[in-house]
Amino acid sequence: MKKSNQETTAIRGQIERTQYREHSVPLFLTSSFTFGSAEEMAGMFAGDIEGDVYSRYANPNTEEFIQKMCVLEGADAGFATASGMAAVWCSMAALLDSGDHIIASRALFGSTHQILSQLLPRFGITFTYVDGIQIEQWQESLTPKTKMVLLETPSNPALQIIDLRLAADFCRNHRLILNVDNCFSTPVIQNPLILGADIITHSATKYIDGQGRVLGGIVLGKQELIDKVIFFCRHTGPAMSPFNAWILSKSLETLALRMERHCQNAHTLALRLQNESKIAEVIYPFLESHPQYELAQSQMKYGGGIIGFQVKGGTDAGRNFLNKIKMCSLSANLGDSRTIATHPASTTHSKLSTAEREAVGISDGLIRISVGLEHIDDITQDILQALD
Ligand SMILES: *Cc1c(COP(=O)(O)O)cnc(C)c1O
Numbered sequence: 015m016k017k018s019n020q021e022t023t024a025i026r027g028q029i030e031r032t033q034y035r036e037h038s039v040p041l042f043l044t045s046s047f048t049f050g051s052a053e054e055m056a057g058m059f060a061g062d063i064e065g066d067v068y069s070r071y072a073n074p075n076t077e078e079f080i081q082k083m084c085v086l087e088g089a090d091a092g093f094a095t096a097s098g099m100a101a102v103w104c105s106m107a108a109l110l111d112s113g114d115h116i117i118a119s120r121a122l123f124g125s126t127h128q129i130l131s132q133l134l135p136r137f138g139i140t141f142t143y144v145d146g147i148q149i150e151q152w153q154e155s156l157t158p159k160t161k162m163v164l165l166e167t168p169s170n171p172a173l174q175i176i177d178l179r180l181a182a183d184f185c186r187n188h189r190l191i192l193n194v195d196n197c198f199s200t201p202v203i204q205n206p207l208i209l210g211a212d213i214i215t216h217s218a219t220k221y222i223d224g225q226g227r228v229l230g231g232i233v234l235g236k237q238e239l240i241d242k243v244i245f246f247c248r249h250t251g252p253a254m255s256p257f258n259a260w261i262l263s264k265s266l267e268t269l270a271l272r273m274e275r276h277c278q279n280a281h282t283l284a285l286r287l288q289n290e291s292k293i294a295e296v297i298y299p300f301l302e303s304h305p306q307y308e309l310a311q312s313q314m315k316y317g318g319g320i321i322g323f324q325v326k327g328g329t330d331a332g333r334n335f336l337n338k339i340k341m342c343s344l345s346a347n348l349g350d351s352r353t354i355a356t357h358p359a360s361t362t363h364s365k366l367s368t369a370e371r372e373a374v375g376i377s378d379g380l381i382r383i384s385v386g387l388e389h390i391d392d393i394t395q396d397i398l399q400a401l402d
Pocket of ligand 1: 097098099102198217218220230231
């Protein structure tokens with residue numbers, strides 16, 4: 015696929031038209047493909063001749079989605095999966111062997127934490143949690159068997175920023191695979207592969223779909239690593255459905271436009287809430303008060319669509335606030351055109367102890383808002399009336 019500006023690739027990076035000369039890409043709901051001859055069939059099975067064989071391996075719709083994402087993220091290759099968690103799991107299961115060790119930033123998505131602590135140990139793979147923003151301390155967690163560093167930036171929901179260039183230096187120096195979950199930022203805001211990561215994952219369920227319709231995920235990265243991921247996925251079967259790929263490839267056409275508005279709305283809301291007497295602190299990477307404001311500016315194009323703030327009065331105040339919300343949705347999802355409010359301490363992160371929550375920057379009064387695409391005045395008004 016030709017490299018052009020992000021917006022153009024996302025719109026024009028379409029697979030070839032069929033004999034019907036359609037303008038919009040058709041949906042290829044087919045589990046398998048036919049061959050013109052025994053020789054062609056043998057060649058395509060062997061991979062000597064290019065062409066689709068079976069949709070668990072590849073399908074025109076998933077290929078289009080993958081190829082657009084490769085161009086947007088600066089990846090050599092990728093594999094599209096049925097969900098974001100399938101992508102995270104495959105990025106580890108395909109590349110790690112029994113006995114290997116992972117260094118992981120403590121502030122990870124909940125199910126990623128479960129993979130590390132409950133599933134990988136069954137296969138003899140161990141991990142150590144580190145403070146993502148103290149890269150100079152990661153060295154202490156290195157073992158001769160360390161093979162991968164796993165992180166998310168900005169972190170969920172405390173929005174701590176990990177220096178991707180420094181993390182890449184650390185991994186290069188110690189010959190480790192840097193694996194970054196880039197779901198919060200999307201390729202519009204930040205490109206970890208270009209900053210030195212080896213492999214990245216996305217939950218396409220979030221901003222890439224952006225309208226709360228389908229699940230999806232993708233693993234992207236350097237050819238030699240993705241070859242192993244493709245082998246693993248082809249034979250274990252987590253492939254994205256062609257229908258979801260068709261939806262998600264269409265969604266990419268408006269991703270840049272949507273992200274700009276998500277970020278503009280989030281930034282405006284963060285600035286507005288800074289002066290509210292009932293709020294102790296507003297957290298947003300592009301606010302000058304953010305402890306890593308300059309780092310955020312250096313690796314992110316915009317501040318993102320998520321803001322955090324602490325209502326004064328702890329857990330009760332947090333819950334009260336949510337009960338007073340009128341327009342915004344109460345949901346654990348994020349990256350939707352509808353604004354969503356959550357109280358992490360009593361929902362997504364309730365299984366952690368208060369001390370564990372504090373270690374990743376989640377106070378009892380923290381509210382996370384996934385700022386949507388409604389008019390900013392309506393979003394602001396709903397939040398201000400709930401604070402009152
Ligand atoms: C939602 C999410 C995932 C998991 O994605 P699913 O599509 O729900 O499986 C992984 N990482 C992050 C950061 C997420 O927000």
